[in-house]
Amino acid sequence: MPTSIVEVRNLTKRFGEFTAVDGVSFEIRQGEILGLLGPNGAGKTTTIQMLLGLITPTAGSIRMFGLDLATHRETILGQINFSSTYISMPYSLTVEENLWVVAKLYGLTNIPRHIDEVVKKLEMEEFRSKVTRKLSSGQMTRLTLAKAILTEPKVLFLDEPTASLDPDIAHKTRHLLKEVRRSAGLSMLYTSHNMREMEEMSDRIIFLQRGKIVTQGTAQEIMARFGQSDLEDVFLKIAREK
Amino acid sequence: MKLHRIVALITRHLYLYRRSLPRMMEIFYWPFLDLVVWGFITIYLMRFQGQLPGVVTFFLGALILWDVLFRAQQGITISFLEEIWARNLMNLFASPLKPSEFLAATMALSVFKVTAVSIVMVVAALVFYSYNLFLIGLWLIPFVLNLIVAGWTIGVLTTSLIMRFGQEAEVLAWGMVFLFQPISCVFYPIEVLPRWLQAVAWANPAAHVFEGMRLVLNQAALPLMHLAWATGLNLLYLALMVGWFHHTFSICKERGLLVRVGE
Ligand SMILES: Nc1ncnc2c1ncn2[C@@H]1O[C@H](COP(=O)(O)OP(=O)(O)OP(=O)(O)O)[C@@H](O)[C@H]1O
Ligand SMILES: [Mg+2]
Numbered sequence: 001m002p003t004s005i006v007e008v009r010n011l012t013k014r015f016g017e018f019t020a021v022d023g024v025s026f027e028i029r030q031g032e033i034l035g036l037l038g039p040n041g042a043g044k045t046t047t048i049q050m051l052l053g054l055i056t057p058t059a060g061s062i063r064m065f066g067l068d069l070a071t072h073r074e075t076i077l078g079q080i081n082f083s084s085t086y087i088s089m090p091y092s093l094t095v096e097e098n099l100w101v102v103a104k105l106y107g108l109t110n111i112p113r114h115i116d117e118v119v120k121k122l123e124m125e126e127f128r129s130k131v132t133r134k135l136s137s138g139q140m141t142r143l144t145l146a147k148a149i150l151t152e153p154k155v156l157f158l159d160e161p162t163a164s165l166d167p168d169i170a171h172k173t174r175h176l177l178k179e180v181r182r183s184a185g186l187s188m189l190y191t192s193h194n195m196r197e198m199e200e201m202s203d204r205i206i207f208l209q210r211g212k213i214v215t216q217g218t219a220q221e222i223m224a225r226f227g228q229s230d231l232e233d234v235f236l237k238i239a240r241e242k
Numbered sequence: 243m244k245l246h247r248i249v250a251l252i253t254r255h256l257y258l259y260r261r262s263l264p265r266m267m268e269i270f271y272w273p274f275l276d277l278v279v280w281g282f283i284t285i286y287l288m289r290f291q292g293q294l295p296g297v298v299t300f301f302l303g304a305l306i307l308w309d310v311l312f313r314a315q316q317g318i319t320i321s322f323l324e325e326i327w328a329r330n331l332m333n334l335f336a337s338p339l340k341p342s343e344f345l346a347a348t349m350a351l352s353v354f355k356v357t358a359v360s361i362v363m364v365v366a367a368l369v370f371y372s373y374n375l376f377l378i379g380l381w382l383i384p385f386v387l388n389l390i391v392a393g394w395t396i397g398v399l400t401t402s403l404i405m406r407f408g409q410e411a412e413v414l415a416w417g418m419v420f421l422f423q424p425i426s427c428v429f430y431p432i433e434v435l436p437r438w439l440q441a442v443a444w445a446n447p448a449a450h451v452f453e454g455m456r457l458v459l460n461q462a463a464l465p466l467m468h469l470a471w472a473t474g475l476n477l478l479y480l481a482l483m484v485g486w487f488h489h490t491f492s493i494c495k496e497r498g499l500l501v502r503v504g505e
Binding site: 013015046049052053054055056073074075077078081082087088089090091092093097100101102104105106107131147 | 246
């Protein structure tokens with residue numbers, strides 16, 4: 001059985017009285033894509049931000065590569081990266097300048113080669129020297145994805161990475177992510193509100209609701225468990241309970 | 243601390259300045275305008291030279307040195323605001339970057355800023371008002387270094403407040419420093435303050451620098467005591483503020499504010 005790269009135990013986050021993430025445990029194995037599914041406010045983004053060290057958990061532990069995030073922040077963060085439609089990159093810099101800064105931040109050597117590679121992979125040639133302010137939202141998403149894979153992470157956290165992409169680019173992006181996973185043996189944690197994408201991308205799915213895991217397994221297993229032939233129907237069934 | 247991460251941040255901000263007119267104006271135009279206004283005031287005051295000896299040397303010198311403190315503070319605070327405006331904080335702090343490296347980079351940037359602004363002001367003072375700041379002599383070096391550190395302290399304080407209280411605190415980036423101006427005794431000697439305020443001012447390193455500057459210009463005495471006080475107080479306050487910044491940073495991570503500043 002492949003080793004687990006990420007181990008989360010009893011992860012809990014309370015903001016004052018409100019519990020956003022409630023005793024969540026899971027692991028991500030080497031090369032695995034784990035889907036995080038759940039209605040708005042379920043705690044997906046909060047979970048990811050705890051894994052990125054941006055929010056301190058109230059309780060529970062996060063281990064990656066066998067190290068505790070609380071005590072090995074620098075080592076762990078250097079080997080992971082993330083992308084989301086919610087983040088942005090400095091507008092006044094060109095695409096290449098932005099990528100250069102990220103590469104330097106993560107201590108890459110031979111930066112121009114890394115940038116050329118990622119620009120080619122994500123088909124960004126036509127806007128690589130453009131100022132970031134002038135990018136369309138789809139191009140912006142590609143740039144934030146580029147910054148995420150540029151640093152050759154071992155785990156990639158993707159919070160709704162395809163939310164603003166047109167179907168063609170979204171399809172290419174999924175293809176690319178699977179390709180990166182195949183060639184680099186990368187693990188991923190993935191959120192999306194697109195059920196078909198979830199089904200296509202994830203090896204395994206965790207369903208979160210009100211901060212708790214309500215069900216998990218492969219898409220097939222989950223659909224069978226709820227007697228549905230479609231993940232969307234499972235989602236509706238769970239989300240509308242109580 | 244890793245140098246490459248500090249270099250990355252510095253480069254990011256230098257790229258920013260290269261392509262932005264308002265940001266260049268901040269360095270070249272506003273300080274120049276400041277100097278022009280004060281230059282005219284000094285010319286006017288020169289008519290009373292008899293009653294107020296050395297007024298010219300005081301005013302322009304004080305203005306240029308005050309700007310050193312102000313720009314040093316801004317170098318830190320505005321760099322942080324730039325990251326908020328660019329929604330870049332998440333990218334930075336989900337990377338291996340440490341808060342201390344972030345501060346180191348903004349301090350380096352503030353030195354760039356101070357240097358650029360000072361060159362503009364010193365040259366303009368010389369060309370338009372035949373005023374030579376270097377009259378202060380070699381004492382200028384420890385004075386300027388102390389003012390830079392005093393500016394950093396206020397900059398780190400302001401940055402912590404903005405991080406903690408968000409957008410509403412943004413105006414502090416421009417206003418905070420003026421809270422300290424009355425007790426910095428930039429344009430007047432400390433003895434004009436009421437006695438209780440003098441006590442407060444003596445706890446302010448900048449006041450020691452400006453008092454020291456007046457001593458030198460009056461050729462009254464060596465400003466050694468003032469320099470010693472300024473340096474000691476500066477080191478103490480800077481250490482406290484850096485500690486407080488780290489503390490605020492961890493509170494923000496606890497409350498999930500880091501990912502929301504500026505929203
Ligand atoms: N800093 C914070 N302070 C207080 N409450 C917060 C904070 N961050 C998130 N929350 C709350 O925690 C809950 C979970 O939010 P989160 O963003 O993790 O949901 P999500 O699953 O990502 O939802 P979506 O699908 O809408 O992106 C929400 O109710 C949200 O209001
Ligand atoms: Mg979310």
